Amino acid sequence: AQSVTQLDSQVPVFEEAPVELRCNYSSSVSVYLFWYVQYPNQGLQLLLKYLSGSTLVKSINGFEAEFNKSQTSFHLRKPSVHISDTAEYFCAVSKTQGAQKLVFGQGTRLTINP
Amino acid sequence: DVKVTQSSRYLVKRTGEKVFLECVQDMDHENMFWYRQDPGLGLRLIYFSYDVKMKEKGDIPEGYSVSREKKERFSLILESASTNQTSMYLCASSLIGSSTYGYTFGSGTRLTVV
Numbered sequence: 220a221q222s223v224t225q226l227d228s229q230v231p232v233f234e235e236a237p238v239e240l241r242c243n244y245s246s247s248v249s250v251y252l253f254w255y256v257q258y259p260n261q262g263l264q265l266l267l268k269y270l271s272g273s274t275l276v277k278s279i280n281g282f283e284a285e286f287n288k289s290q291t292s293f294h295l296r297k298p299s300v301h302i303s304d305t306a307e308y309f310c311a312v313s314k315t316q317g318a319q320k321l322v323f324g325q326g327t328r329l330t331i332n333p
Numbered sequence: 334d335v336k337v338t339q340s341s342r343y344l345v346k347r348t349g350e351k352v353f354l355e356c357v358q359d360m361d362h363e364n365m366f367w368y369r370q371d372p373g374l375g376l377r378l379i380y381f382s383y384d385v386k387m388k389e390k391g392d393i394p395e396g397y398s399v400s401r402e403k404k405e406r407f408s409l410i411l412e413s414a415s416t417n418q419t420s421m422y423l424c425a426s427s428l429i430g431s432s433t434y435g436y437t438f439g440s441g442t443r444l445t446v447v
Contacts (some may be wrong), residue, residue: 223375225375228373239398240436247336253435255435260440261440261441262337262423262438262440262441263376263425263436263438264437264438265435265436268435295437309375309376310359319364320366320378320381320391321376321378321425321428321435321436322378323375323377324375325373325374325375326373326376327376
């Protein structure tokens, strides 16, 4: 079975500061990796994903994540955050074969202070 | 614009009531999922369905059942609501074999059982 651990439940940062949200996973089989974002009072939206190939993946709004197989990590980073990035962020994994259910981490609440 | 629609944004029900949460998708997706979201626990899978009339238990199916009579509609049923089922419920859908695209989520139903 797969599992995901997000190491920080809350991350407060100042506007324009860099941020890293940490995600570690456990799986005995190959996985796909995802970051989802949930803005206040909304459902989840896909932010970025790693399927194969380049280990560094990027979103259109400046976030990036790097797949590190040896450390079983998929940390999310942004060099300069904005107030609009305030949201809850979820890391998730799914198997590459068979039933492709998403297994989510506990979530990290990112709060941006002016 | 493709979407997953959950029929109610907020619900308040009494202990012991039978509760129906409805979810409809307009994307012709084969897979549909019900998750519950609780602070500090992330999203946990209750049930999923990969075809009409097909269903599989997720990680926390106790106290719940589901119905999928039509491809576009997936209902979550709380047979006898209890206070520990107070939560945010999220429905999602995806294409078969489409981990590459991730899921599309509804906006959620916040259920309070009193």
